[in-house]
Amino acid sequence: MKADLVIRNARVVRHDGEFHGGLAVKDGCIVSIGSDTALPEGVREIDAKERVLMPGLIDPHCHLGVAYPYPEDMRTETAAAAAGGVTTIILYIRNLKPSYLPFYEERKTLGEQNAMIDFGFHFGIQREEHIAEIPEVVAKTGVRSFKCYFGYEPDNPIGIVPATDGWVYATMRLLSKIPNGVINVHCENTQIASWLKNELKATGRQDLGAYTESRPAFCEIETIRRMLFLAERTRCPLHLVHTSVGMGPVLAAEARSRGIDVTVETCPHYLTRTCYDSDLDMKAKISPPLRDRDELEGLWRGILNGSVYSLGTDHVPFFPKKGDDLWNELPGVVSFPWELALLLHFGVHQRGLPLSRLVQLNSYHPARRFGLWPKKGALQVGSDADFILVDLEEERTIEHKGKGTCIYEGWRLKGWPVLTVGRGAVLYEDSAVDELNFGRGRCVTLPA
Ligand SMILES: [Zn+2]
Incomplete structure (x- = not known):
């Protein structure tokens, strides 16, 4: 042969x-x-x-078709991903209609007509009907991963419908009974962030640090704690997306020791950038926000000691940002082409991160968590x-x-x-x- x-x-x-x-x-x-x-x-x-030679990256956290048309993003952005060593992406997608079934068919078909690399979906819970539909969605689409969003005030510029605790509880209760079912939560306390935002807005500040200070680390820690409590009650697997605080992996490790199935994701930008970097302005607004040096070092500790489970980019291409008002600026940056290079440079070269550990973070663990192993994320006979x-x-x-917005321009x-x-x-x-x-x-x- x-x-x-x-x-x-x-x-x-x-x-x-x-x-x-x-x-x-x-x-x-x-x-x-x-x-x-x-x-x-x-x-x-x-x-x-x-x-x-290592497995291609599985990036389980990106948003395509948000600003630009979805079919176009599935070409341009999957090409950018391929250049960055990414071979599979999983998109967090949202749909405001009562059912996800027609949306899935449309996104799957358009994706297969355009994408260069393989792709899958997580669905956002955006209304009550989405919760009741979970068993049917699992059976008819194979999607077993659902996301609830906190931290978005009701009039947010992206149009995300924030979750209630009732939605999270009901979603967890259902997913706990589904093999490989997992809830993903954007952890930030919506009410505290809205309150502080109004206070900070009134000061007239427009610097990136003001945005971070309007949703401080404790806002995220509070919601992580609440989600861990609910995950323990319901026995639902919990994935903490885009964790930006050093306490995230600490709390998760403690919860895991008590038998809670929780995993922590962080993103390259929280490991390489702070909101007080002098070259950054409001265009580097991200949700959750870039934080300070202490949080950044805390996340690296989690990467190196194993309490951070996986990496995701949160790649989202928006139209060129205007940079005229901090509070109305859209949050998000693009990372596909550099996510691996950033981890090789700052992780492997600067901090001695073992390459096999990087493979866990980028390929093996995302494949395990989202039911793709061993077809994906593996170098073994029979795998893709x-x-x-x-x-x-x-x-x-x-x-x-x-x-989209790049926050690393000129970095060697x-x-x-x-x-x-x-x-x-x-x-x-x-x-x-x-x-x-x-x-x-x-x-x-x-x-x-
Ligand atoms: Zn995201």
Whole structure:
């Protein structure tokens, strides 16, 4: 048998360790993995030159089709993701109509017509009917992951409907009975944040720090504590999205020791940026906000000691921001092309983060949490051939040309992906994305 593609002479890194060798791909799947001499011949052979071969990133947290049309975002942004080493994304999507079923069909079809990489969905609970519909949605779409949003005041500019505690409780009670069911919560106390926002607004401040101070760390910690309590009562698996406070992983570790199934996600921006960085202004508004150096270091402790479970970008491309009013500015930035490079530079090179731990954070854990393992997030025979080659020594300067707001312009980072393969197809190579792959992505949240 001749394989379609064979990589040899790589430092192969998986979530559980590493070895020297490579892998072989046929019909989009891994058919062999091991030492160079054990691999079959391939139609195409690549010498990895001892660079790192690791699973492609699974980014379980992004928002596409929010400002720009969804089909367009599914092209431009999945291409940006492929360039960053991401081979699967899971979108948090919202729908204000009573049912998610027609919305799922539409988003799945349009996604498969346009996306370059594989994709799946989490659904936002935006009205009571969405809760009652969960069992039917699980059966007919395969989506088992639902999100409740706190921290958005009722007249927020994005149009997110904030959750009530009743919604969260009822959603948890249902999901606790569904295999692989999980609730995702945006943790910030809505009422306290609204109150403080009015106070801060009245001062006339327009600096980024004022936004952060209007929704301080304790707002997020309060809601994390409340969600842990409800997760314990209902026995529902809980995923804490975009955690920006150092106490997040501490509280989760303590809860896990008592048997609560809770996992913590954080994002590259909370590990690399603070709201008091002198080069940032209101355009760096993100929800939850960038915080200070203490919170940033607390999150790194969680990354290094294992209490942060996974990473997500919260990538959201908005139209160019106006920068004229802090309080009406839309919150969100883009991160797909740099999420891995940021972690290689600040994590692996600067803080000694082991590469296998990075694979856990970026691939293995998201695949486990959202029911994609071992098809995704694994380098083993039978898994989808989703992998990347990484040059740990390559240095590149960030220059953002795509949509959305980049908060790293001009940063020189060490460690970049140089090859991205999605289900056996080379998507990114020689610093270029192969656009022939648009429409090749497939939906991964499917009915059982
Ligand atoms: Zn988000």
